Amino acid sequence: MAEKRTDRALDRTELIKQTTLELAQELGFTKLSIEAVAARAGVGKHTIYRRWPSKGALFLDALLPADAQALDIPNTGDIEADLRTQTYAAVDLLGRPPFGPLYQALLGEAQHDPSVAAALNERFIGPQAQRVRARLKLAQRQGQVAPELDLDLAFAILSGPLYFQFLIAQEIVTHGYIDRVFSALFAGMRPSP
Template sequence: MTDNSSARGGRSAERTADIMRATLELAQEVGYAKLSIEGISARAGVGKHTVYRRWSSKGAVFLDALLSSIEGDLDYPRTGDLVADLRVQMINAVDLLAKPPHDRLYAALVGEAQHDPAVAQALYERFVEPQAARTADRLRLAQEEGQLSPDLDLETVVALLYGAYYHKLLLTPFPVSTKDVDLVLDVFFRIGMRPPAES
C-alpha cells in the first residue's frame, strides 16, 4: 500500500527546493530589485499561488532561499587561544558571506530588511542573533579564563568586531578579505581588550 501523505510531502519538499533554487538563480541574474514572484514561479515551473502558499512576499522567499544556501560551520573552536579561535570563525564567516555570489545577495537581503519588518525579524532571529550569541559565548569564556577584561560589554564588543566587515560589505565596492580579519584582530588586541597586566 502506498503512503500517499509521504508522497505528497516529498513532492512538496521538492517543489519548495525548486522554488528556492529558482529564486537564487534569478537574483544572481537580474538582481534583487528586479526579482518577482512571477519570475520565480515561471523559473520554478509552478503557479504563483504555489509560491504564495509558502511565502508572503518575495523578500520572505529570498530570505529562506539565501539562508538555506549559506549554512556553514560558524561554531568556534575551543583551543584556549582566543585570537586564534576568533580568526578561524571570522575567516569562515568571510568565506561564507563576503565572496561571490553570496556577498551581493546577502547585501540585498540586509537592504530588504530595512523595508520589511518581517524579513528584518526573521534575519535577526535565524542568522544574526545566533552568530552574535556564539561570539559572545566565546568571549565570555575568555573572560572567565582571564584572557579578557571582565568589565567589557560583550554585546558591544561583538558589534565592534563585525561592524568593520558589515561596513565594507554593505557600503563599499571593496571585497572583504582575510587581511581584514587579521587587521581587526590586531587593532582590537593592541588597544586594551586584554586585562591589564599585574604590576
C-alpha cells in the first residue's frame, strides 16, 4: 500500500512540474502562479506548497530536474577544444525554446529570491563551475595553460561574456561569438614560451 501511495505522489509531483513548465511557456514566469498550476494540474494549492515553498522553487525543480546530467566536458587532451565543445552544447541548449527563455526567467527570479539563487547555484552553476575548474587544473598539470592561472578567475572570464550576451544584451550567443571569446581568453591563458 505504501508503494502505491509513493507512486501516486511521484506521478503527482511530475504532473505539477510539467504543468508548471507548460504554463510558464504560455504565460511567462511573471504571470505564473501556484493557483494556476494547481487548477490546471487538478490538485490543491496545499499539495504544491507541501513540496515547494515558493513559485520560484517549483519553477527551478521543474526546469532543472535533480537527476539532470550536467553539460559534460570532454577530455581529448586539448583544453581549448574541450571547453569550446562544452560551451557550444550549453549555448545550443540556451538557444532553443523552451529552455533558453525559461532559464532566463529562472536567473531573473534568482535575483529576487535568495533560496532560488542558492538552489540554482548548488544544483547547476556550482557543479558546472567545478567541472570547468577541474578540467583547467588538469590542463595546468599537462602544461596547456599557465601554471599561475587563477582557475576561479578563468571560469568567471569564460562564463561572463556568455551570460552578458544572453542576459544583458539579450542576443543570441553564436558559435562565432564563442570562438572570439575563446581566442581572446586562451591567448592570455597559454603558458609563456
